[in-house]
Amino acid sequence: MINVPIVNAVTCPVCGCLCDDIELTVADGKVAQVKNGCSMCESKFLNYVSEHRTRTPLIRKEGKLVPVSYEEAIHRSAEILVKSNYPILYGWSSTDCEAQREGVELAEEVGGVLDNTAVVCHGPSILSVQEVGIPSCTLGQIRHRADLIIYWGCNPWSAHPRHLERYTTFTEGRFESSEWKSYLNKVKASAGRKKLLSLERKGVLKQRYEPEVPTVSDNKPPATLSKEGRKLIVVDVRQSMTAEMADYFIQVEPGKDYELMQAIRALVKDQELDVDEVAGIPVEYLQELVDAMINCEFGVIFFGMGLTQSAGKFRNIDVAISLVRDLNMRTKFAIMPMRGHFNVTGANTVFTWQSGYPYAVDFSLGYPRYNPGETSVVDILLRKESDAALVIASDPASNFPRKAVEHLVQNPLIVIDPHMNVTALLGDVVFPSSIVGIEKAGTAYRMDHVPLPLKKVVEPPDGLLSDEEILRGILKEVRLIKSQNMEIA
Amino acid sequence: MLQEKLKVTLLTGRTIEQGVGKEAGKGTKGYFESTTICYMDLGDMKKLGIKNNTHVQVTTPNGSVVLRAVKYPRGAMPGLIYIPYGPWANAIVSNETTSIGMPSFKGTPAEIEPAPDKPVLTLKELLKSEFGK
Numbered sequence: 001m002i003n004v005p006i007v008n009a010v011t012c013p014v015c016g017c018l019c020d021d022i023e024l025t026v027a028d029g030k031v032a033q034v035k036n037g038c039s040m041c042e043s044k045f046l047n048y049v050s051e052h053r054t055r056t057p058l059i060r061k062e063g064k065l066v067p068v069s070y071e072e073a074i075h076r077s078a079e080i081l082v083k084s085n086y087p088i089l090y091g092w093s094s095t096d097c098e099a100q101r102e103g104v105e106l107a108e109e110v111g112g113v114l115d116n117t118a119v120v121c122h123g124p125s126i127l128s129v130q131e132v133g134i135p136s137c138t139l140g141q142i143r144h145r146a147d148l149i150i151y152w153g154c155n156p157w158s159a160h161p162r163h164l165e166r167y168t169t170f171t172e173g174r175f176e177s178s179e180w181k182s183y184l185n186k187v188k189a190s191a192g193r194k195k196l197l198s199l200e201r202k203g204v205l206k207q208r209y210e211p212e213v214p215t216v217s218d219n220k221p222p223a224t225l226s227k228e229g230r231k232l233i234v235v236d237v238r239q240s241m242t243a244e245m246a247d248y249f250i251q252v253e254p255g256k257d258y259e260l261m262q263a264i265r266a267l268v269k270d271q272e273l274d275v276d277e278v279a280g281i282p283v284e285y286l287q288e289l290v291d292a293m294i295n296c297e298f299g300v301i302f303f304g305m306g307l308t309q310s311a312g313k314f315r316n317i318d319v320a321i322s323l324v325r326d327l328n329m330r331t332k333f334a335i336m337p338m339r340g341h342f343n344v345t346g347a348n349t350v351f352t353w354q355s356g357y358p359y360a361v362d363f364s365l366g367y368p369r370y371n372p373g374e375t376s377v378v379d380i381l382l383r384k385e386s387d388a389a390l391v392i393a394s395d396p397a398s399n400f401p402r403k404a405v406e407h408l409v410q411n412p413l414i415v416i417d418p419h420m421n422v423t424a425l426l427g428d429v430v431f432p433s434s435i436v437g438i439e440k441a442g443t444a445y446r447m448d449h450v451p452l453p454l455k456k457v458v459e460p461p462d463g464l465l466s467d468e469e470i471l472r473g474i475l476k477e478v479r480l481i482k483s484q485n486m487e488i489a
Numbered sequence: 490m491l492q493e494k495l496k497v498t499l500l501t502g503r504t505i506e507q508g509v510g511k512e513a514g515k516g517t518k519g520y521f522e523s524t525t526i527c528y529m530d531l532g533d534m535k536k537l538g539i540k541n542n543t544h545v546q547v548t549t550p551n552g553s554v555v556l557r558a559v560k561y562p563r564g565a566m567p568g569l570i571y572i573p574y575g576p577w578a579n580a581i582v583s584n585e586t587t588s589i590g591m592p593s594f595k596g597t598p599a600e601i602e603p604a605p606d607k608p609v610l611t612l613k614e615l616l617k618s619e620f621g622k
Contacts, residue, residue, distance in 0.1 A: 014512060020577060039505060043512035050514050119590045127589060158505040214531060214565040238571065239564030254498055254569060255596050293532070305502060309594040360590060376590025398515065398576050401584035401592045402552055402619055409620045421515045422576055422612065426622045 004032070011454050012041045013094070013437030016339030016447035017160045017167070029458055031438070033304025038161035045438065054420055054432040055461055065430060070465060070473070076222060077390070077429050078477035079413045083486070084388035086364055087112035088408075090377050091394030091416075093341035096454060098240045098341075099467035100350040103392065106475045107363050108484075110432075113386070115362045115377040116347035117340070117394050118150045121305070123372060124314035125337045126348065126358050131314075132321045137300075137334045138448045139166075144173035146334075149297035150233045152320065153257060153306020154338045157241035163338070164245070168300075169232045179230045183245055217251035219290040224248075232294065235260075248289070255311040264290060268326045294330045304338040322455040338448035341394075342437070346445035381407045390474075392416040392467060397423040415472055433467045434460035440468075491538040499599040500571045501582055507573040516612065524575030525609045527601070528558040529564045534558060541601050546574070546604040548580045549597050555607045559584060570601060576615055 010022040022041060030049060034042045057073035058065040060481040064239050068076075080088055089107045093116050107114035118126060126482035142149075149168045156163040164170045170180045173247035217239065218403035224247045225231065232390045234246040237258070243249040252260050263278040267290040273283050293299055301324060307316040320335060327333040339345050357370035360377070364392065373379055377396075380386050381404040388411050397405050405426075415427035418435045434440045439460035445451050460466075465473070494536065510520030527545055539545065547556045547570065554577050572578040574594075583593040616622060 014508075040508045040512050043509045047513040049599065050517075053514075120592065120594070123590050155503065159503040161505065215562075216565045216567065238561065238566040238569060241505075241563070244563060251564070254500070277572045305595065308591065309501075310596045311593070313591055356506065364611055372590040373586065374587035376586070377583070378592055379586055379588075379590055381588070382584055397616075398511075398579065399574060400579060401582050402580050404592070405579070406620060409622060419514055421617070425613075425616060426620060 003144055007455065007457050011437060011444065011452050012037055012044075013342045013435075013444065013454055014038075014044050015041045015160050015342055016345065017163050018342055018444060018446040018452050019162050019166060020452055022310070024457055026458060031457065040161065048418070048435050048438050049461075053418060053461075054424075054430065055464070057432065058427075060428040063426075067355055070431075070470075073429050073431055074137050074470070074473045074477050074485040075392055076430075077414045077474050078481055080388050080414060080429070081106075081110045081112070081390065081474070082478055084110075084412070086380075086386050087388040087390065088115065088377050088380060088386045089113065089390045089392075090115050090396060091117065092347040092396055093117040093344035094436070095393040095467045096343060096436045096440070096444060097346045097350050097451075098442050099392070099471055101354065102468055102471035102475065104354040106353060106390075106471055106478070107361070108355075108368075109478055111364045111366065112390075113375055113377065113380060114142045114351065114355070114363065115375075116344060116351065116359050117399075118344055118348055118359045119372070119376045119378060120399060121344065122308055122337045123359060123376070124308040125317045125374060127305075127314040128317035128321055132318055132325070134321055134429045135324055135328060135334055136448070138450055139325050139336075139446070142300050142334070143167050143171050145175050145298045146173075146300045147176050147229065148231050148233070148293065148299035150235065150299065150301045150423075151242055151246075152235045152301055152303045153310070154302060154304025155236065155240035156302070156338065157245070159304065159340065160338055163302075164232075164242075168302075169230050169245075175232050179232065181311040212452040216280075219250050219285055221248050221285055221292075225288060225292050229354060232347075233289070233292070239393070248292075250289070255340060256280070257307055257310070257316050258312045258319055261316075261323050264293075265319070265323050265326050267325070268294065268330065293333075294329055296331055298332045298334075299327065300333065302338050303335070336448060344356050345447055346443070349445055349449065356447070378404050381405075386411060388412045388414075390414040391417070391423050391427075391428075392471075395423050397421075397426055406425035406456060416467055431470050432464055433470055434464050436467065439464075440466045492536050494600050494602045495537055495602050497548060497568055497599050499547070499581065499597040500569055500595045501574055501578040502571060502595070504573045515619045520575070521612065524573050525556050525577050526559045526573065528538065528561040528571040529558050529601075530569065531560050532561060532565065532567055533570075533601075534615045537603055539605075544604050544607055544609060545601050546607060547581060547599055547601050549583065549599045551597070552581045555604055555609050556619055557609060570599065572608065576612060577610075580615065580619060581601070
């Protein structure tokens with residue numbers, strides 16, 4: 001038998017779930033098989049050595065990116081940063097806390113703006129937490145005790161595929177059991193119904209029903225809302241895959257989450273509403289929803305981009321947290337943002353312990369300042385104030401509005417990333433780095449602020465440096481150039 | 490009666506195919522195919538007289554982009570279109586941050602019209618046309 005090394009308990013560096021039960025088979029120094037992971041996890045572990053990976057640093061010369069040595073690229077980057085008046089240092093969410101720590105030091109040294117991807121993700125949630133606080137808990141508590149799970153404006157089936165399986169409805173907790181079997185029965189029944197309809201369409205069976213035309217949900221609560229055991233409620237503007245799994249799916253009218261939550265708050269406080277429906281949901285149905293919320297033992301609301309990126313933004317989160325506060329007067333409730341990148345929570349945490357602020361930190365005056373809207377990276381780019389940028393472990397050219405990217409690429413752009421992503425294609429200095437969690441060990445924070453170790457499973461390609469080493473190199477070079485400039489002056 | 494254009498609300502967001510594509514690499518076919526689509530309500534597609542995979546032009550005050558229309562597979566969402574996150578979606582989303590740093594990735598008013606003869610730009614063509622690089 002061939003002895004193939006299997007690495008157990010690997011932490012997956014993809015989303016904020018940080019599943020730490022991944023099993024990898026390593027053959028010939030490469031990951032050959034992934035067990036327990038979701039499709040994104042498999043895609044990351046099996047494609048990390050793809051052709052979209054650069055092996056040497058690149059510098060743009062006469063419009064074209066040409067290979068250079070690390071020393072030359074580090075020197076060029078340090079020159080750019082020292083020369084600029086107001087550089088942006090952005091990204092940080094797909095790397096480890098050790099690299100983030102170096103980043104804070106570099107930002108302070110060059111007097112730049114330090115921002116992470118939370119600004120286009122859960123930045124509004126952070127603003128709300130700073131305004132009204134957050135009653136939260138760890139995912140372990142939810143796994144073992146929560147009997148009412150609400151996903152509001154998020155679709156974990158797509159963005160955090162194993163969230164339900166590991167932490168909520170489909171997990172076997174100590175005090176609450178998994179709803180997996182009842183979901184499977186539902187799927188089987190639905191598959192049978194679809195088969196009958198298809199046979200009717202083909203004329204094999206006599207047509208008994210009119211073919212179903214998809215309609216907007218009537219939002220009527222099902223009888224299962226008062227069942228024993230774990231219940232799953234999904235609130236969204238469209239019927240997502242997670243909504244299909246739910247016991248109760250509420251289709252809210254777009255942009256009306258705020259008023260829906262305020263109405264629920266009123267009902268939780270036993271007030272009467274003077275209207276028949278709110279955001280497309282009849283008040284009598286809302287009353288049933290509120291009864292389910294109040295009668296649960298321990299409920300939790302998970303929320304995502306449906307609240308933070310639509311009208312109202314941080315005010316939506318204000319009212320969601322206030323709703324949880326009100327519910328805690330009647331039963332036990334918690335709330336948690338569904339963090340996207342695997343270490344965006346770590347970026348917020350590291351920035352906060354080093355500078356006092358979680359994102360959008362401006363060091364240009366020599367001390368940290370924080371004023372999202374002014375010191376946040378998208379606003380700086382839209383106002384065309386920055387004159388250089390260092391982008392690490394993220395892809396703003398894919399994820400920022402076009403106008404913001406236009407200014408980003410007009411100025412010198414340094415990119416540190418394992419892959420040739422869209423920003424790297426537009427960069428002036430491009431560093432390839434080893435992949436954190438596969439080729440480099442480190443630390444990352446899960447969405448519930450639990451730090452977990454990331455493993456080194458395979459060796460990086462020859463001569464490839466890690467994010468941390470590249471940043472330390474740039475910082476050293478920046479200090480050297482600055483001291484030389486001082487001597488000349 | 491068929492309509493030439495439809496006024497809709499643009500939502501951008503995650504799909505699992507886009508998630509798998511981004512992990513495999515932004516230059517891959519999977520990423521291109523999962524981010525250059527526009528999910529539409531079946532009723533809205535009928536109003537425009539288009540079928541699955543017909544190209545459509547989506548225009549907002551911030552830009553215009555050609556994508557492939559795909560019927561949203563679950564339930565109805567009249568008046569909404571859903572484009573997965575990516576450079577194509579970001580060519581047209583609103584950059585209004587309402588002074589808190591967050592652009593409006595969801596809820597931008599848009600117009601959609603059939604464009605069966607226009608091609609969907611590849612990533613390199615899109616970057617060249619937008620940023621000249």
